[in-house]
Amino acid sequence: MNIPNRITISRILLIPLFILLMSIPFQWGEWNIGDESLPVSHFVAALLFIIASTTDWIDGYYARKHNLVTNLGKFLDPLADKLLVSAALILLVETGAAPAWVVIIIISREFAVTGLRLVAAGEGTVLAAGNMGKLKTATQMVAISVLLLHNFPFSFIDFPFGTIMLYIALFFTVLSGYDYFVKNWHVMRDSK
Template identity: 55%
Template sequence: MNLPNKITVARICLIPIFMIFMLVPLPMGSFEISGNVLPTAYAAGFFLFILAASTDWLDGYYARKYNLVSNFGKFLDPLADKLLVTAALLSLIELQVLPAWMAIVILSREFAVTGIRLVAASDGEVIAASSLGKWKTVFQMTALAVLLLDGLFYAILNIPLGMILMWIAVTLTVVSGVDYFVKNKHVFKHSM
């Protein structure tokens, strides 16, 4: 397994640890920032999420720089992104920070895109992420990170930055999903 793929696997391994910090009541105390009390476990979860999300850039950088792009990496990298996004979405729903419908839109697109990738793969075709899909991922990750510490960002900026970013992410999710299916409609034609 090459270095970029090892980084991607490490991202996947961080996901359950992130969820433990976000969802399991850990006796780690709390601290105050800008008049907001923040559980230490949430701060740890936030930093784990940032670490895991940043490995998405890191594995891609090494894959391109050292010509280590592989079909396995093209499959595993977007899967790792989807797993991380799903974990964060479910955590935010459980914490009553995010409306479930937004998560459903995002996850529906991700399942649909994964489905078409699997159909294409059965025909020996690997479909890499588009630039619009990459922007979607950037906004999803940024919105989720901000929402993980939503009270803190709101207290500092006095605007609902997390939800503003999430609306952009949901919009890009829909637009990139439509774009993805239009550009890859040949996969459906060949599989019918």
Template identity: 50%
Template structure:
């Protein structure tokens, strides 16, 4: 297993650690763990492209690891009463749809790599989650709702990127 794939696996391994820390009320420590895990996403992609270590495993597991990390955080934040459940349902619906699309494509020998809109959606989510975990600090000091804006932006981008993936890959459904 190459280094980018090991970083993807590290992100997956950090998920239960993150959940335990968050659900025991340690918001700031869980934010640090989330940021650490999220940073492996950018790092593994950079290394994979720079050193030509892109693999089908990475194309599939990297976005899946991102989804698992972000969705774990969002579901926990719903459980803790910090965000509205409907927002997470919208995000989950998009993720299940695109994962299903990728599964159908894979059965046909096609690998659908993450597109730019999906990557931007993930970046917005990975900014929103720590902002929520930090209870909008330091923006709360000046009354600016940064965490809420990032959450809304990520939901909107989730919808846009989902529509884009389905349109771009509609031929997969007709095979």
């Protein structure tokens, strides 16, 4: 197993720890940040999420630079991203930081694109992510990170940056999904 695939697997292995830190009410204390309080366990979970999100860029860059792109990596990388983002968004709904309807739309788009990729793979075609998808991922990661941090550092000025970024991420999620289906509709149309 090559280094990029090991990095991707490490991202997957961080997800249960992230979920535990967000779900179990550890009594590690909390910090007051503006009008908000940030439990230390949520801060640690947010750091884990940020680290895991960063490994998404690192493994892809390393694989392309050193010509280590594999079918296993093509499968694991988007799976790791979807698991990480889905887990974070669902936990943000549970904490009241994200509206459920936004999360449902984002996760539904991910299922739809995954379905299209599966149909394409069955036809022997690999559908790569485009620039719009990368923009979607970046806005999602920023929104989720800030919301996990209870809107820190913007909570000091009472500016809902995390919520605004979530709606921007929603916009790019829908737009990139539309773009992905328009560009690749031939896969569905021409499938056997």
